[in-house]
Amino acid sequence: MRNRHHLGHPNAPGGDLVMSAHRTELFSDAVLAIALTLLVLDLSIRTFQASRLQSTLLHLWPTYVAFIAAFFYVSVMWINHHFAFARLNSVDKPVMWANIAILCGAVVLPFPTSLVALAFEQGSQTDQRVAVVLYALLAALMTLSWAIFFVVVARRPHLWKHEDSVHVWKHEIRRSTAGAVGYALTAIIGFFVPEVGLALFLFFPIYYAFA
Amino acid sequence: MRNRHHLGHPNAPGGDLVMSAHRTELFSDAVLAIALTLLVLDLSIRTFQASRLQSTLLHLWPTYVAFIAAFFYVSVMWINHHFAFARLNSVDKPVMWANIAILCGAVVLPFPTSLVALAFEQGSQTDQRVAVVLYALLAALMTLSWAIFFVVVARRPHLWKHEDSVHVWKHEIRRSTAGAVGYALTAIIGFFVPEVGLALFLFFPIYYAFA
Amino acid sequence: MRNRHHLGHPNAPGGDLVMSAHRTELFSDAVLAIALTLLVLDLSIRTFQASRLQSTLLHLWPTYVAFIAAFFYVSVMWINHHFAFARLNSVDKPVMWANIAILCGAVVLPFPTSLVALAFEQGSQTDQRVAVVLYALLAALMTLSWAIFFVVVARRPHLWKHEDSVHVWKHEIRRSTAGAVGYALTAIIGFFVPEVGLALFLFFPIYYAFA
């Protein structure tokens, strides 16, 4: 392992700004932790008719499905982020911005998540179609942002901890691109059969969690 | 104490992915801190009738009881988490997921907490029964996730800081299992007498805090 | 400075559980940061009458006063916490719980803060009285929790970084007790003249910030 502190100098030789990855990890942990925890806000109900709590809760099943899907999604993101940064010693500005693009996905995720839940609870099939397609397209973009991140990182060997990481980055680029294609296909399927889209939203992160 | 930095290498000898526990601690701290702080959102009132603020507030006593119960619950979780990780040098993927299962409990907790408060404020006895049973079952699952975490950890001596930790893990497995049984019994009691369930929700975390 | 890492061992000689203060700092930072940031939620307005945005905003002046008071309060808490922990090497369970009591204050603070704002915007003088007295009593308890924290810390020289810290703890105990008395007096004053209570809520933290 190279010495982290010397790389912490903001002006590394060559004039390229290179910094320890530590604060980027910290900031990412905080953003992912908050994104994960804010998901619970969508579960809350403010009011209900007397003696109807049970049926009110049962009616909200799409909210629970959406919560579980999003919770797994962010958890998988955190674990992937952890493994990626375990191979990085330091970051530069392009890596920071690629990382922020990834975080943007986690920040935005509760929005399509609650839309999908709302569409299945209150909406017609047209609404479900809109919500499912929007979710799938945003998820495809989020997965694409990982591919971009790994492309940016793969071009910067001076930031790596281990010289043999190149095959890991290539593997991750393939995996992320495949995921983006998967979500794009889900957008098409979900346009015709929204329920299948919802099921796939649940399936993908659980699959990635255990695969 | 073993050297943390060498274990930080994502490819430890043996091909098993082992990483420093540091980021897992950070992420857990952030999730628990946010779960703790979000509890205040349930206390807020958006409006009230003129000159009726005092009676509005007094009417909300179940919300305060639920807040105190949940605040102690998350605080006890944090202290237990702290003591558990003080004995861990590093984590692997199964430990990370077992840890995420624990955090999931803290993230979800505000949901049954506010349901119980709402049921005692606005609901019939049927609603209170539903809310109390749901809370107790989720709390039982949460406590069970600790038992699973300690079982996973107990099987991985290469992650421990001290070789003599095995009796600690065994003690914690027993304690968590007993807690899960306690909450399951509370679900049964709360089905018949919801008020006793509410009292036990307050009692358990305070007991664990000082025991 | 004593060696932090050796004290990190959860079983220090003597059987007393002593741990590095690092995670307690992290957790406290996270809680205080979230408490600070959640204050903005009270500023938000969800709707307004067309062409009436300006008067709607001006009508909300008590919300801004309450926001500034609470923002300074939490900021002062963070700075005090920082200076206190800069003198601590490690913590044990009583210190952790005294710290959690302090954090509880920061977590709860948005509740009386928004109540005071609401009472001055929508309520009668009776409501303002209720809100101001409640705020002052909770603020007195919060300040008292600092006094308790410093009493707990003052009795544990084995946790300190510097042996000469005893006069600092004594000074802080006096300062916190004086603050608690100040807020208790504010409760009495605010019962008769709520507006003066509101002004004092703004004054105290700004005074502590610069004094």
Added chain:
Amino acid sequence: MRNRHHLGHPNAPGGDLVMSAHRTELFSDAVLAIALTLLVLDLSIRTFQASRLQSTLLHLWPTYVAFIAAFFYVSVMWINHHFAFARLNSVDKPVMWANIAILCGAVVLPFPTSLVALAFEQGSQTDQRVAVVLYALLAALMTLSWAIFFVVVARRPHLWKHEDSVHVWKHEIRRSTAGAVGYALTAIIGFFVPEVGLALFLFFPIYYAFA
């Protein structure tokens, strides 16, 4: 690089309280991460008319524009904060307070952001004018707080990591002051043509992100 740990002593020679910048970084990361993540709350919709989800979403375009502007704003703040603190070894009380002033901007930002969105969705041109001018003035104050921070830091060479940082601080003071002037001009422009104000709110942070 000077030794961080010796500067961590709260009583540095000379009686001036000087502390490691580490906790200030942590706290700032947490506040910025939360401010960033809370922005998503404004995207959420709680209800809509059946079969009208798509038009409801399209109608909310100012909310998305405001979200993107604020997301870039906080991201740029975090990167700037990162680069500034990479040059600091330690902090004293004035630096801490200058830093809190910067964080205050990030905390408050969601308020004018949602006001602008609301004004373009529900309001007359008068309301848009009010919201845009308020946003621009608050953004000018936020940018000014950076200028103040760099002035405070520039006067404290004993806190720097590298002796050659002085030209960096001077450059940053000029850049922040220029930004504050830019937002003040935007307030004037936005008073006459609110739409141009909205466009500039989007332009500035994206420009700073890539410039």
